[in-house]
Amino acid sequence: MKLAVVLALSAALLAIDCKAQERPYFVTYSHEMEEPGNLEIEFFNAVGKPPGGNRFIGSTVEFEYGATAWWTSEVYLDGQMTQHDSTIFTGYRWENRFRPLLREHWINPVLYVEFENVSADKALREVVGHDGKDDFLEPNAEAREEEERELEFKLILGSNYHGWNISENIIATKNLSNEPWEFGYAWAASRPLKLAASAHDCTFCGEKFQAGIEMYGGLGDRYSFGTHLTSHYLGPSLNWAAPHGMTLTFSPQFGLNDYSIPRLYRFGIAYEIDQLWERFHRGGR
Amino acid sequence: MIRRLALTLLLVLLPAAFVVGAADGSWLKNVPARDHEKTSPYHDQPDAIAAGRRIFVDRCSHCHGENAEGSKKRPPLKSERVQQEATEGDLHWLLVNGNMRRGMPSWARLPDQQLWQVITYLKSLHE
Numbered sequence: 001m002k003l004a005v006v007l008a009l010s011a012a013l014l015a016i017d018c019k020a021q022e023r024p025y026f027v028t029y030s031h032e033m034e035e036p037g038n039l040e041i042e043f044f045n046a047v048g049k050p051p052g053g054n055r056f057i058g059s060t061v062e063f064e065y066g067a068t069a070w071w072t073s074e075v076y077l078d079g080q081m082t083q084h085d086s087t088i089f090t091g092y093r094w095e096n097r098f099r100p101l102l103r104e105h106w107i108n109p110v111l112y113v114e115f116e117n118v119s120a121d122k123a124l125r126e127v128v129g130h131d132g133k134d135d136f137l138e139p140n141a142e143a144r145e146e147e148e149r150e151l152e153f154k155l156i157l158g159s160n161y162h163g164w165n166i167s168e169n170i171i172a173t174k175n176l177s178n179e180p181w182e183f184g185y186a187w188a189a190s191r192p193l194k195l196a197a198s199a200h201d202c203t204f205c206g207e208k209f210q211a212g213i214e215m216y217g218g219l220g221d222r223y224s225f226g227t228h229l230t231s232h233y234l235g236p237s238l239n240w241a242a243p244h245g246m247t248l249t250f251s252p253q254f255g256l257n258d259y260s261i262p263r264l265y266r267f268g269i270a271y272e273i274d275q276l277w278e279r280f281h282r283g284g285r
Numbered sequence: 286m287i288r289r290l291a292l293t294l295l296l297v298l299l300p301a302a303f304v305v306g307a308a309d310g311s312w313l314k315n316v317p318a319r320d321h322e323k324t325s326p327y328h329d330q331p332d333a334i335a336a337g338r339r340i341f342v343d344r345c346s347h348c349h350g351e352n353a354e355g356s357k358k359r360p361p362l363k364s365e366r367v368q369q370e371a372t373e374g375d376l377h378w379l380l381v382n383g384n385m386r387r388g389m390p391s392w393a394r395l396p397d398q399q400l401w402q403v404i405t406y407l408k409s410l411h412e
Contacts, residue, residue: 032391037348069386069388099385102382102386104381104391162397165394196336196398196402197337197340197398199335199339200335207399245343
Protein backbone atom coordinates (compact mmCIF):
# COMPACT_ATOMS: atom_id res chain seq x y z
CA MET A 1 0.00 0.00 0.00
CA LYS A 2 2.73 2.45 1.04
CA LEU A 3 4.74 1.50 -2.02
CA ALA A 4 1.67 2.24 -4.14
CA VAL A 5 1.46 5.72 -2.61
CA VAL A 6 5.11 6.38 -3.46
CA LEU A 7 4.59 5.15 -7.03
CA ALA A 8 1.45 7.29 -7.38
CA LEU A 9 3.40 10.35 -6.21
CA SER A 10 6.11 9.55 -8.74
CA ALA A 11 3.49 9.30 -11.49
CA ALA A 12 1.98 12.63 -10.41
CA LEU A 13 5.36 14.29 -10.69
CA LEU A 14 5.59 12.98 -14.23
CA ALA A 15 2.61 15.11 -15.18
CA ILE A 16 4.38 18.40 -14.48
CA ASP A 17 5.68 20.19 -17.54
CA CYS A 18 9.20 21.41 -16.90
CA LYS A 19 12.64 20.59 -18.25
CA ALA A 20 15.89 18.93 -17.21
CA GLN A 21 18.86 17.14 -18.66
CA GLU A 22 20.82 15.40 -16.00
CA ARG A 23 23.81 13.12 -15.95
CA PRO A 24 22.70 9.57 -15.14
CA TYR A 25 24.40 9.59 -11.72
CA PHE A 26 22.87 8.99 -8.32
CA VAL A 27 25.83 9.46 -5.99
CA THR A 28 28.54 11.09 -8.08
CA TYR A 29 28.52 14.81 -8.74
CA SER A 30 29.80 16.20 -12.00
CA HIS A 31 31.41 19.64 -12.21
CA GLU A 32 28.39 20.96 -14.09
CA MET A 33 26.50 23.54 -12.08
CA GLU A 34 22.83 24.42 -12.14
CA GLU A 35 22.11 27.23 -14.57
CA PRO A 36 21.79 30.56 -12.78
CA GLY A 37 18.21 31.37 -11.80
CA ASN A 38 16.93 27.84 -12.49
CA LEU A 39 15.37 25.59 -9.88
CA GLU A 40 15.63 21.86 -10.40
CA ILE A 41 13.43 19.50 -8.44
CA GLU A 42 14.54 15.90 -8.27
CA PHE A 43 13.06 12.83 -6.68
CA PHE A 44 15.52 10.00 -6.11
CA ASN A 45 14.88 6.55 -4.71
CA ALA A 46 16.98 3.57 -3.70
CA VAL A 47 15.32 0.19 -3.25
CA GLY A 48 17.17 -2.68 -1.62
CA LYS A 49 17.02 -5.61 0.74
CA PRO A 50 19.88 -6.37 3.10
CA PRO A 51 20.36 -10.10 3.78
CA GLY A 52 18.34 -10.99 6.88
CA GLY A 53 16.57 -7.64 6.86
CA ASN A 54 13.49 -6.01 5.40
CA ARG A 55 13.13 -4.48 1.97
CA PHE A 56 13.37 -0.67 2.05
CA ILE A 57 12.98 2.33 -0.16
CA GLY A 58 14.99 5.40 0.70
CA SER A 59 13.79 8.59 -0.96
CA THR A 60 15.15 12.07 -1.40
CA VAL A 61 13.47 15.18 -2.71
CA GLU A 62 16.06 17.65 -3.86
CA PHE A 63 15.69 21.36 -4.61
CA GLU A 64 18.68 22.62 -6.54
CA TYR A 65 19.03 26.31 -7.29
CA GLY A 66 21.62 28.01 -9.46
CA ALA A 67 22.55 31.07 -7.39
CA THR A 68 25.21 32.11 -9.92
CA ALA A 69 27.00 30.37 -12.77
CA TRP A 70 29.70 29.28 -10.25
CA TRP A 71 27.58 28.64 -7.15
CA THR A 72 24.80 26.09 -6.74
CA SER A 73 22.83 25.56 -3.55
CA GLU A 74 20.67 22.54 -2.73
CA VAL A 75 18.30 21.43 -0.02
CA TYR A 76 17.40 17.77 0.41
CA LEU A 77 14.55 16.24 2.34
CA ASP A 78 15.06 12.55 3.08
CA GLY A 79 12.68 9.78 4.08
CA GLN A 80 12.49 6.03 4.04
CA MET A 81 10.01 3.23 4.20
CA THR A 82 10.91 -0.20 5.51
CA GLN A 83 8.69 -3.20 4.94
CA HIS A 84 7.18 -4.65 8.15
CA ASP A 85 8.42 -1.57 9.99
CA SER A 86 7.50 2.07 9.34
CA THR A 87 7.69 5.08 7.04
CA ILE A 88 9.64 7.98 8.49
CA PHE A 89 11.12 11.35 7.64
CA THR A 90 14.83 10.93 8.20
CA GLY A 91 16.18 14.45 7.99
CA TYR A 92 17.50 17.21 5.78
CA ARG A 93 20.70 18.31 4.11
CA TRP A 94 21.87 21.66 2.82
CA GLU A 95 24.76 21.75 0.42
CA ASN A 96 26.62 24.34 -1.58
CA ARG A 97 28.91 23.80 -4.54
CA PHE A 98 31.45 26.33 -5.74
CA ARG A 99 33.39 26.31 -8.95
CA PRO A 100 36.68 28.14 -8.29
CA LEU A 101 37.99 28.14 -11.87
CA LEU A 102 35.66 30.09 -14.12
CA ARG A 103 36.70 28.51 -17.40
CA GLU A 104 36.54 25.00 -18.74
CA HIS A 105 39.76 23.03 -18.24
CA TRP A 106 40.94 19.50 -18.86
CA ILE A 107 39.97 18.70 -15.25
CA ASN A 108 37.52 21.01 -13.52
CA PRO A 109 37.43 21.15 -9.72
CA VAL A 110 34.32 22.01 -7.71
CA LEU A 111 34.28 22.41 -3.92
CA TYR A 112 31.32 20.98 -2.06
CA VAL A 113 30.23 21.70 1.53
CA GLU A 114 27.20 20.14 3.15
CA PHE A 115 25.51 20.15 6.54
CA GLU A 116 23.24 17.25 7.26
CA ASN A 117 20.97 16.34 10.13
CA VAL A 118 19.71 12.82 9.56
CA SER A 119 18.82 9.65 11.41
CA ALA A 120 17.94 6.17 10.15
CA ASP A 121 18.83 7.34 6.64
CA LYS A 122 18.48 4.78 3.83
CA ALA A 123 18.68 7.06 0.81
CA LEU A 124 22.35 6.11 0.25
CA ARG A 125 23.30 9.52 -1.12
CA GLU A 126 26.88 8.52 -0.45
CA VAL A 127 28.80 5.75 1.26
CA VAL A 128 31.54 6.73 3.71
CA GLY A 129 33.63 5.17 6.46
CA HIS A 130 32.48 1.67 7.35
CA ASP A 131 28.88 2.09 6.18
CA GLY A 132 27.58 -1.35 5.28
CA LYS A 133 24.62 -3.69 5.09
CA ASP A 134 24.38 -4.06 8.89
CA ASP A 135 23.33 -0.40 9.16
CA PHE A 136 20.10 -1.36 7.41
CA LEU A 137 19.12 -4.11 9.87
CA GLU A 138 18.31 -1.89 12.83
CA PRO A 139 14.57 -1.23 13.37
CA ASN A 140 13.54 2.34 12.56
CA ALA A 141 12.49 3.07 16.14
CA GLU A 142 16.03 2.39 17.36
CA ALA A 143 17.89 3.81 14.38
CA ARG A 144 16.16 7.18 14.50
CA GLU A 145 17.31 7.79 18.08
CA GLU A 146 20.81 8.11 16.72
CA GLU A 147 20.76 11.58 15.21
CA GLU A 148 23.71 12.42 13.00
CA ARG A 149 24.75 16.01 12.54
CA GLU A 150 27.54 15.99 10.02
CA LEU A 151 29.62 18.25 7.90
CA GLU A 152 30.57 16.78 4.58
CA PHE A 153 33.20 17.99 2.17
CA LYS A 154 33.78 16.81 -1.37
CA LEU A 155 36.33 17.57 -3.98
CA ILE A 156 34.54 17.09 -7.27
CA LEU A 157 36.66 16.66 -10.38
CA GLY A 158 35.03 16.55 -13.77
CA SER A 159 36.03 16.41 -17.41
CA ASN A 160 34.14 16.49 -20.68
CA TYR A 161 35.88 14.86 -23.60
CA HIS A 162 34.42 13.95 -27.00
CA GLY A 163 30.92 13.69 -25.58
CA TRP A 164 32.02 11.73 -22.51
CA ASN A 165 31.69 13.08 -19.01
CA ILE A 166 34.05 11.61 -16.44
CA SER A 167 33.56 12.62 -12.81
CA GLU A 168 35.38 11.72 -9.61
CA ASN A 169 34.44 12.68 -6.05
CA ILE A 170 36.62 12.45 -2.96
CA ILE A 171 34.48 12.59 0.16
CA ALA A 172 35.34 13.50 3.78
CA THR A 173 32.68 13.56 6.49
CA LYS A 174 32.89 14.74 10.10
CA ASN A 175 30.20 13.90 12.57
CA LEU A 176 29.92 16.94 14.83
CA SER A 177 29.89 14.73 17.92
CA ASN A 178 33.18 13.19 18.96
CA GLU A 179 33.63 10.78 16.04
CA PRO A 180 36.52 10.47 13.60
CA TRP A 181 36.63 11.76 10.05
CA GLU A 182 35.21 9.27 7.56
CA PHE A 183 36.13 8.98 3.91
CA GLY A 184 34.58 7.75 0.70
CA TYR A 185 34.75 8.03 -3.06
CA ALA A 186 32.53 8.00 -6.10
CA TRP A 187 33.25 8.04 -9.80
CA ALA A 188 31.17 7.82 -12.91
CA ALA A 189 31.31 8.19 -16.66
CA SER A 190 28.54 8.74 -19.17
CA ARG A 191 27.86 9.68 -22.77
CA PRO A 192 24.78 10.49 -24.86
CA LEU A 193 23.95 7.65 -27.24
CA LYS A 194 24.11 10.14 -30.14
CA LEU A 195 26.21 13.30 -30.10
CA ALA A 196 24.55 15.46 -32.74
CA ALA A 197 20.94 16.56 -32.32
CA SER A 198 18.27 15.55 -34.80
CA ALA A 199 16.77 18.16 -37.06
CA HIS A 200 13.24 17.05 -36.19
CA ASP A 201 11.43 16.60 -32.90
CA CYS A 202 11.76 13.04 -31.65
CA THR A 203 11.00 11.16 -28.48
CA PHE A 204 13.29 8.14 -28.60
CA CYS A 205 16.23 9.36 -30.68
CA GLY A 206 19.76 8.69 -29.47
CA GLU A 207 20.58 12.15 -28.15
CA LYS A 208 17.71 11.83 -25.65
CA PHE A 209 19.46 8.95 -23.87
CA GLN A 210 22.61 8.98 -21.81
CA ALA A 211 24.24 5.77 -20.70
CA GLY A 212 26.93 5.45 -18.10
CA ILE A 213 28.51 3.56 -15.27
CA GLU A 214 28.86 4.53 -11.63
CA MET A 215 30.90 3.19 -8.73
CA TYR A 216 31.13 4.38 -5.13
CA GLY A 217 32.12 3.14 -1.69
CA GLY A 218 33.66 3.82 1.70
CA LEU A 219 37.32 4.29 2.52
CA GLY A 220 37.24 3.81 6.28
CA ASP A 221 37.97 6.51 8.80
CA ARG A 222 40.87 8.42 10.26
CA TYR A 223 41.99 5.44 12.38
CA SER A 224 41.37 2.69 9.86
CA PHE A 225 41.74 4.16 6.40
CA GLY A 226 41.37 1.74 3.50
CA THR A 227 38.88 -0.70 2.06
CA HIS A 228 38.79 -3.19 4.97
CA LEU A 229 35.19 -3.58 6.20
CA THR A 230 33.79 -1.09 3.74
CA SER A 231 31.02 -1.44 1.18
CA HIS A 232 31.25 -0.73 -2.54
CA TYR A 233 28.71 -0.59 -5.35
CA LEU A 234 28.94 -0.63 -9.12
CA GLY A 235 26.30 -0.45 -11.79
CA PRO A 236 25.27 0.77 -15.22
CA SER A 237 22.86 3.65 -15.49
CA LEU A 238 20.65 5.12 -18.15
CA ASN A 239 18.57 8.24 -18.40
CA TRP A 240 16.03 9.49 -20.87
CA ALA A 241 15.09 13.07 -21.55
CA ALA A 242 11.36 12.46 -21.83
CA PRO A 243 8.87 14.76 -23.57
CA HIS A 244 8.00 17.96 -21.68
CA GLY A 245 11.59 18.16 -20.50
CA MET A 246 11.43 15.55 -17.75
CA THR A 247 14.44 13.31 -17.17
CA LEU A 248 14.00 9.76 -15.92
CA THR A 249 17.00 7.83 -14.63
CA PHE A 250 17.41 4.20 -13.67
CA SER A 251 20.33 2.18 -12.39
CA PRO A 252 20.63 -1.34 -11.02
CA GLN A 253 23.67 -1.40 -8.75
CA PHE A 254 25.51 -4.35 -7.32
CA GLY A 255 27.33 -4.74 -4.03
CA LEU A 256 30.93 -5.71 -4.70
CA ASN A 257 31.65 -7.48 -1.41
CA ASP A 258 29.92 -9.23 1.49
CA TYR A 259 29.77 -5.99 3.44
CA SER A 260 27.51 -4.39 0.81
CA ILE A 261 23.82 -4.85 0.11
CA PRO A 262 23.80 -7.36 -2.80
CA ARG A 263 21.54 -5.33 -5.13
CA LEU A 264 20.17 -1.81 -5.19
CA TYR A 265 17.70 -0.44 -7.69
CA ARG A 266 17.79 3.29 -8.07
CA PHE A 267 15.40 5.45 -10.00
CA GLY A 268 14.88 9.16 -10.22
CA ILE A 269 12.81 11.85 -11.83
CA ALA A 270 14.08 15.36 -12.40
CA TYR A 271 12.54 18.48 -13.82
CA GLU A 272 13.73 22.01 -14.01
CA ILE A 273 11.95 25.33 -13.70
CA ASP A 274 13.73 27.89 -15.87
CA GLN A 275 14.41 31.36 -14.52
CA LEU A 276 12.30 30.93 -11.41
CA TRP A 277 12.10 34.57 -10.31
CA GLU A 278 11.49 35.96 -13.77
CA ARG A 279 8.36 33.81 -13.95
CA PHE A 280 6.88 35.86 -11.13
CA HIS A 281 7.82 39.13 -12.80
CA ARG A 282 6.22 38.25 -16.11
CA GLY A 283 3.34 36.31 -14.56
CA GLY A 284 4.44 32.86 -15.67
CA ARG A 285 5.21 31.55 -19.12
CA MET B 286 35.01 57.88 8.24
CA ILE B 287 35.87 59.24 4.78
CA ARG B 288 38.45 56.50 4.31
CA ARG B 289 35.87 53.84 5.18
CA LEU B 290 33.40 55.37 2.74
CA ALA B 291 36.03 55.51 0.02
CA LEU B 292 36.98 51.89 0.65
CA THR B 293 33.33 50.82 0.50
CA LEU B 294 32.83 52.71 -2.76
CA LEU B 295 35.96 51.12 -4.19
CA LEU B 296 34.78 47.64 -3.20
CA VAL B 297 31.38 48.26 -4.82
CA LEU B 298 32.56 50.08 -7.92
CA LEU B 299 35.47 47.84 -8.89
CA PRO B 300 33.38 44.70 -9.45
CA ALA B 301 30.66 46.85 -11.08
CA ALA B 302 33.21 48.31 -13.51
CA PHE B 303 34.42 44.79 -14.26
CA VAL B 304 30.91 43.57 -14.94
CA VAL B 305 30.13 46.52 -17.21
CA GLY B 306 33.38 45.84 -19.03
CA ALA B 307 32.45 42.20 -19.54
CA ALA B 308 28.97 43.13 -20.79
CA ASP B 309 30.29 45.07 -23.75
CA GLY B 310 31.81 42.01 -25.34
CA SER B 311 35.24 42.18 -23.74
CA TRP B 312 35.15 38.37 -23.59
CA LEU B 313 36.08 38.47 -27.28
CA LYS B 314 39.57 39.64 -26.30
CA ASN B 315 40.06 36.49 -24.22
CA VAL B 316 39.51 34.06 -27.07
CA PRO B 317 42.81 32.39 -28.03
CA ALA B 318 43.80 32.68 -31.70
CA ARG B 319 43.47 28.91 -32.18
CA ASP B 320 39.83 29.00 -31.06
CA HIS B 321 39.09 32.21 -32.96
CA GLU B 322 39.96 30.48 -36.24
CA LYS B 323 37.71 27.44 -35.76
CA THR B 324 34.78 27.06 -38.11
CA SER B 325 31.57 25.12 -37.82
CA PRO B 326 31.63 21.72 -39.53
CA TYR B 327 27.95 22.29 -40.27
CA HIS B 328 28.29 25.74 -41.84
CA ASP B 329 24.99 26.72 -43.52
CA GLN B 330 23.64 23.15 -43.52
CA PRO B 331 19.82 23.30 -43.27
CA ASP B 332 19.59 20.21 -41.03
CA ALA B 333 22.13 21.67 -38.61
CA ILE B 334 20.23 24.97 -38.54
CA ALA B 335 17.02 23.12 -37.72
CA ALA B 336 18.74 21.02 -35.04
CA GLY B 337 20.45 24.12 -33.65
CA ARG B 338 17.11 25.89 -33.45
CA ARG B 339 15.70 22.97 -31.42
CA ILE B 340 18.61 23.07 -28.99
CA PHE B 341 18.42 26.85 -28.77
CA VAL B 342 14.72 26.82 -27.90
CA ASP B 343 15.31 24.09 -25.33
CA ARG B 344 18.44 25.51 -23.68
CA CYS B 345 18.93 29.17 -24.48
CA SER B 346 15.59 30.79 -25.20
CA HIS B 347 14.54 31.20 -21.57
CA CYS B 348 17.35 33.77 -21.19
CA HIS B 349 17.95 35.06 -24.70
CA GLY B 350 14.36 34.99 -25.98
CA GLU B 351 12.50 32.63 -28.25
CA ASN B 352 14.00 34.28 -31.35
CA ALA B 353 17.29 35.38 -29.83
CA GLU B 354 15.94 38.90 -29.32
CA GLY B 355 17.35 39.06 -25.76
CA SER B 356 15.58 40.09 -22.58
CA LYS B 357 15.84 42.80 -19.96
CA LYS B 358 18.96 41.27 -18.44
CA ARG B 359 20.35 39.07 -21.22
CA PRO B 360 21.83 40.25 -24.51
CA PRO B 361 20.20 39.70 -27.91
CA LEU B 362 22.05 37.28 -30.16
CA LYS B 363 21.07 39.00 -33.39
CA SER B 364 23.38 41.83 -32.43
CA GLU B 365 26.26 43.03 -34.58
CA ARG B 366 28.69 41.62 -32.02
CA VAL B 367 27.37 38.07 -32.39
CA GLN B 368 26.58 38.24 -36.10
CA GLN B 369 29.64 40.09 -37.40
CA GLU B 370 32.35 40.72 -34.81
CA ALA B 371 32.42 37.21 -33.36
CA THR B 372 33.58 34.31 -35.50
CA GLU B 373 32.03 30.87 -35.20
CA GLY B 374 35.14 29.90 -33.24
CA ASP B 375 34.65 32.81 -30.82
CA LEU B 376 31.08 31.70 -30.14
CA HIS B 377 32.22 28.11 -29.65
CA TRP B 378 34.80 29.29 -27.12
CA LEU B 379 32.12 31.30 -25.28
CA LEU B 380 29.73 28.35 -25.15
CA VAL B 381 32.44 26.01 -23.84
CA ASN B 382 33.81 28.41 -21.21
CA GLY B 383 30.82 30.56 -20.44
CA ASN B 384 31.14 34.04 -19.00
CA MET B 385 30.44 32.99 -15.45
CA ARG B 386 30.99 36.34 -13.80
CA ARG B 387 28.23 37.71 -16.05
CA GLY B 388 25.87 34.79 -15.45
CA MET B 389 26.51 32.92 -18.69
CA PRO B 390 27.11 29.27 -17.74
CA SER B 391 29.50 26.90 -19.48
CA TRP B 392 27.73 24.65 -21.98
CA ALA B 393 30.56 22.16 -22.18
CA ARG B 394 28.01 19.62 -20.93
CA LEU B 395 26.65 19.51 -24.47
CA PRO B 396 28.61 17.51 -27.04
CA ASP B 397 30.69 19.59 -29.45
CA GLN B 398 28.41 18.61 -32.32
CA GLN B 399 25.43 20.22 -30.60
CA LEU B 400 27.39 23.39 -29.79
CA TRP B 401 28.28 23.75 -33.47
CA GLN B 402 24.66 23.18 -34.44
CA VAL B 403 23.57 26.02 -32.13
CA ILE B 404 26.27 28.29 -33.59
CA THR B 405 25.19 27.40 -37.12
CA TYR B 406 21.63 28.36 -36.18
CA LEU B 407 22.72 31.63 -34.55
CA LYS B 408 24.76 32.65 -37.55
CA SER B 409 21.83 31.86 -39.83
CA LEU B 410 19.76 34.54 -38.08
CA HIS B 411 21.77 37.20 -39.83
CA GLU B 412 21.00 36.02 -43.33
